[in-house]
Amino acid sequence: MRRLLLIVFCILGAGLLAYTTVYCWRTHEAASHRMERDGLLWLRAEYKLSEKQFAQVKALHEAYRPKCEDLCQRVNDNAGNVARLIAASRSVTPELQAALQDREHWTRSRPPVTCISSPGA
Numbered sequence: 001m002r003r004l005l006l007i008v009f010c011i012l013g014a015g016l017l018a019y020t021t022v023y024c025w026r027t028h029e030a031a032s033h034r035m036e037r038d039g040l041l042w043l044r045a046e047y048k049l050s051e052k053q054f055a056q057v058k059a060l061h062e063a064y065r066p067k068c069e070d071l072c073q074r075v076n077d078n079a080g081n082v083a084r085l086i087a088a089s090r091s092v093t094p095e096l097q098a099a100l101q102d103r104e105h106w107t108r109s110r111p112p113v114t115c116i117s118s119p120g121a
Contacts, residue, residue, distance in 0.1 A: 078103050
């Protein structure tokens with residue numbers, strides 16, 4: 001009888017674990033798709049923006065996109081350059097030192113930035 005109860009509880013526990021895993025996975029996946037599709041709509045809902053305010057925010061966002069992409073490209077290029085220079089030589093060369101100073105310039109003179117390519121935003 002004990003063994004039967006143990007088996008039943010193990011099956012129920014495994015089923016609950018599987019259900020929770022799938023539920024969390026699907027919920028996260030759905031939220032990711034919704035964010036990709038809706039772009040800035042979360043901002044509108046969070047700050048309760050009017051249609052006019054939202055249009056202004058969206059225009060500012062689109063106007064900044066080229067500069068943001070340029071800055072992201074420069075940061076990524078610098079990171080690739082640093083990695084290439086480190087792989088080429090295990091000592092600190094003048095080129096590596098210049099690349100590290102450039103990287104320090106980007107990380108200290110600006111707030112932290114995450115470069116994300118968002119097709120729907």
